[in-house]
Amino acid sequence: MTYKDRLSPWCIVRHLPQAQSRVVACSRRRNDAEEHLRVLRKMTPTADYSIIFDPMMESTDNMVNT
Numbered sequence: 114m115t116y117k118d119r120l121s122p123w124c125i126v127r128h129l130p131q132a133q134s135r136v137v138a139c140s141r142r143r144n145d146a147e148e149h150l151r152v153l154r155k156m157t158p159t160a161d162y163s164i165i166f167d168p169m170m171e172s173t174d175n176m177v178n179t
Contacts, residue, residue: 122168125150128161137162 121139123146128134137153140146146164153162 122166124165124167125153126163126165128163139167 121141123140123143124136125138125140125146126134127137138146138149140149143164143166150162150164153160
C-alpha cells in the first residue's frame with residue numbers, strides 16, 4: 114500500500130449482486146465522501162452505495178509472527 118493510498122481512508126462502496134462490492138472512490142475526509150456520494154446517488158438512483166472507513170492495518174506478517 115502506497116503512502117498516497119493511506120491518505121484516503123474514507124471509501125465509497127457500490128454494492129453489487131451476489132454479495133459483491135466495488136470501491137468507487139476514496140477521500141481524505143468524510144465530508145468529501147458524503148458530497149461525492151450525494152452526486153453518485155443523483156446520477157444512479159437505483160444503485161446501492163455506502164461509505165466505509167478503511168484504516169490501513171499494520172502488516173499481517175506481524176500478526177502471524179506473534
